[in-house]
Amino acid sequence: MSSQDVQRPVCIIGLGLIGGSLLRDLAAARHSVYGYNHSTSGARTAIKQGYDVTDDLPAILHRAEEDNALIVVAVPMDAVASVLDSIQEHAPSCGLTDVVSVKTEVRQLIVERNMEARYVGGHPMAGTSKSGWENSHTGLFNRAAWVITYDYAAECEARGERIPAEWENIFADVVRMTQMVHAEAVPVRVANHDAAVARISHLPHVLAETLAVVGDNGGILAQSLAAGSFKDGTRVAGTRPDLVRQMCETNAPALVQALDEALELLQDARESLASDKPSIAALADAGFRARTRIEARSGARKESVSPVKISSRPVLRLHPGAPNWVAQLRQTESLGGRIEIF
Amino acid sequence: MSSQDVQRPVCIIGLGLIGGSLLRDLAAARHSVYGYNHSTSGARTAIKQGYDVTDDLPAILHRAEEDNALIVVAVPMDAVASVLDSIQEHAPSCGLTDVVSVKTEVRQLIVERNMEARYVGGHPMAGTSKSGWENSHTGLFNRAAWVITYDYAAECEARGERIPAEWENIFADVVRMTQMVHAEAVPVRVANHDAAVARISHLPHVLAETLAVVGDNGGILAQSLAAGSFKDGTRVAGTRPDLVRQMCETNAPALVQALDEALELLQDARESLASDKPSIAALADAGFRARTRIEARSGARKESVSPVKISSRPVLRLHPGAPNWVAQLRQTESLGGRIEIF
Numbered sequence: 001m002s003s004q005d006v007q008r009p010v011c012i013i014g015l016g017l018i019g020g021s022l023l024r025d026l027a028a029a030r031h032s033v034y035g036y037n038h039s040t041s042g043a044r045t046a047i048k049q050g051y052d053v054t055d056d057l058p059a060i061l062h063r064a065e066e067d068n069a070l071i072v073v074a075v076p077m078d079a080v081a082s083v084l085d086s087i088q089e090h091a092p093s094c095g096l097t098d099v100v101s102v103k104t105e106v107r108q109l110i111v112e113r114n115m116e117a118r119y120v121g122g123h124p125m126a127g128t129s130k131s132g133w134e135n136s137h138t139g140l141f142n143r144a145a146w147v148i149t150y151d152y153a154a155e156c157e158a159r160g161e162r163i164p165a166e167w168e169n170i171f172a173d174v175v176r177m178t179q180m181v182h183a184e185a186v187p188v189r190v191a192n193h194d195a196a197v198a199r200i201s202h203l204p205h206v207l208a209e210t211l212a213v214v215g216d217n218g219g220i221l222a223q224s225l226a227a228g229s230f231k232d233g234t235r236v237a238g239t240r241p242d243l244v245r246q247m248c249e250t251n252a253p254a255l256v257q258a259l260d261e262a263l264e265l266l267q268d269a270r271e272s273l274a275s276d277k278p279s280i281a282a283l284a285d286a287g288f289r290a291r292t293r294i295e296a297r298s299g300a301r302k303e304s305v306s307p308v309k310i311s312s313r314p315v316l317r318l319h320p321g322a323p324n325w326v327a328q329l330r331q332t333e334s335l336g337g338r339i340e341i342f
Numbered sequence: 343m344s345s346q347d348v349q350r351p352v353c354i355i356g357l358g359l360i361g362g363s364l365l366r367d368l369a370a371a372r373h374s375v376y377g378y379n380h381s382t383s384g385a386r387t388a389i390k391q392g393y394d395v396t397d398d399l400p401a402i403l404h405r406a407e408e409d410n411a412l413i414v415v416a417v418p419m420d421a422v423a424s425v426l427d428s429i430q431e432h433a434p435s436c437g438l439t440d441v442v443s444v445k446t447e448v449r450q451l452i453v454e455r456n457m458e459a460r461y462v463g464g465h466p467m468a469g470t471s472k473s474g475w476e477n478s479h480t481g482l483f484n485r486a487a488w489v490i491t492y493d494y495a496a497e498c499e500a501r502g503e504r505i506p507a508e509w510e511n512i513f514a515d516v517v518r519m520t521q522m523v524h525a526e527a528v529p530v531r532v533a534n535h536d537a538a539v540a541r542i543s544h545l546p547h548v549l550a551e552t553l554a555v556v557g558d559n560g561g562i563l564a565q566s567l568a569a570g571s572f573k574d575g576t577r578v579a580g581t582r583p584d585l586v587r588q589m590c591e592t593n594a595p596a597l598v599q600a601l602d603e604a605l606e607l608l609q610d611a612r613e614s615l616a617s618d619k620p621s622i623a624a625l626a627d628a629g630f631r632a633r634t635r636i637e638a639r640s641g642a643r644k645e646s647v648s649p650v651k652i653s654s655r656p657v658l659r660l661h662p663g664a665p666n667w668v669a670q671l672r673q674t675e676s677l678g679g680r681i682e683i684f
Contacts, residue, residue, distance in 0.1 A: 232546075294568060
């Protein structure tokens with residue numbers, strides 16, 4: 001185990017697209033990793049493929065407790081509360097993180113159970129319209145942003161309290177785990193995360209579904225003529241509706257605000273198109289400028305000479321517990337930057 | 343020249359993405375094809391690449407008239423009227439088609455000039471967010487739907503008049519031209535075309551621009567977290583705003599109707615998300631079903647055994663001028679089907 005690796009075994013609860021892909025990546029890196037799948041047949045498939053997997057939740061949590069493993073909660077939102085209850089019962093001293101796409105509600109369940117001192121939230125921005133163990137694969141997180149929350153540290157600091165060393169260790173290990181799967185750890189507080197994903201993840205689902213329905217209303221002729229712009233614009237409408245509901249409904253306040261901004265733009269465009277001199281100049285110009293800015297800033301870019309893609313996110317190397325480190329997290333967050341642990 | 347080829351030379355006016363790609367494909371098939379580019383430097387680039395291109399519009403139209411060429415109007419909407427005037431002056435007996443993405447306004451310009459008996463409208467569903475000769479390439483139309491309008495024939499029939507044989511010849515040649523570039527000719531009347539593209543081409547642009555602006559409003563953090571769903575959903579917002587304006591503004595009535603359907607769905611989703619029990623069930627379910635239906639019906643599919651993709655559009659082989667052929671076009675249109683000329 002190198003000092004860049006997560007310093008304890010990893011126990012993953014829930015082996016869908018995200019949990020399954022994480023298990024595969026960590027196993028491929030020969031890290032000690034084991035998992036639990038709710039479905040017996042799903043667990044059996046993973047076992048046949050050579051993974052250390054079970055469908056016995058109490059047993060795997062006992063094992064995690066004995067190992068002092070890092071627990072990753074990778075179940076859908078509606079199963080998080082009962083998994084947390086099981087963790088309290090069977091693995092009362094393990095550190096834990098999660099990969100749920102909305103953070104306010106998970107954090108509330110954590111606070112209600114007094115688990116804040118051992119919890120660091122997470123969210124890899126690596127979903128696709130596919131789900132389940134059968135779609136999981138190695139490399140899913142390559143170069144993806146992996147949000148890491150640090151509200152507990154910020155609150156300790158605000159209260160003038162010392163951040164417990166064990167929380168700092170868990171934070172460092174969660175960051176190391178994301179590094180092991182080649183993701184980019186982006187520190188973000190819960191409320192800021194939920195506001196951002198409402199715009200860039202949940203609103204896209206709502207608009208894709210709307211476009212799919214309006215296109216479908218055009219009947220078989222419209223479907224026959226649909227080409228690139230329609231297919232790109234509706235792709236995520238192929239996501240299982242229950243997964244979309246869990247994301248959008250648990251982030252309703254932030255999504256309503258993003259939707260209100262969208263509705264205002266669309267209503268203005270509609271009025272302007274319905275006038276005597278139809279125009280969509282304002283929205284077309286603003287949309288083009290926004291898309292150009294986003295393309296320039298986000299994700300990976302290529303250096304002009306080298307064929308290697310490098311991240312366009314600024315990087316901060318930090319040591320949890322060092323003086324001022326929470327202020328450094330805040331600064332990195334404000335830049336959408338990434339952190340590395342040294 | 344085989345009987346499957348267009349039976350006359352082709353003269354393309356305007357060498358952007360569509361006109362340029364058509365020129366390249368026909369030249370690659372060794373068909374007699376020449377073109378005009380408004381920009382002298384653009385024309386020079388194409389000439390250097392070995393194409394038969396000029397920046398002298400009257401000269402190329404005289405040549406088309408002498409050759410009895412099929413003229414393809416491939417300029418932006420705002421240049422169509424003046425090109426039609428030039429055609430009337432310099433190539434008064436050539437058949438013509440166009441590739442403009444909205445058909446009502448082009449047809450109106452044709453009717454005003456009494457050019458209906460030699461005009462067959464067209465629209466290849468093959469745009470990308472890129473434009474200009476420099477982005478044109480062979481193979482752009484491979485398997486794309488290429489709409490062919492036939493309102494003139496339908497109106498002759500409704501009036502109990504015989505369709506002129508020369509119009510039927512032009513129609514057949516336009517279909518043959520689309521076959522030569524491996525597109526699929528879909529017969530559609532003007533009003534039905536414009537209503538369909540409002541849903542599946544113009545609304546996607548409006549929604550992509552809206553999403554880009556709302557995402558951008560989230561600042562640098564939201565941009566850093568943007569992943570697949572946002573990038574797919576905003577891709578066509580990278581289209582040049584003047585091109586979006588020409589499409590959307592010339593099709594304003596149909597687009598306003600599609601927008602109103604979208605606004606109603608979004609408003610309902612917004613209310614339902616803002617309620618005490620936030621829900622997006624109705625839209626998530628409807629969008630998923632619509633997307634699944636569209637995916638099943640549109641575009642190419644693979645046979646289970648063969649690696650070759652085949653079209654999922656039903657095909658009708660017809661002979662323009664044969665008894666009942668306009669009724670066959672209507673039937674094919676109602677199925678979103680394609681035609682082949684034999």
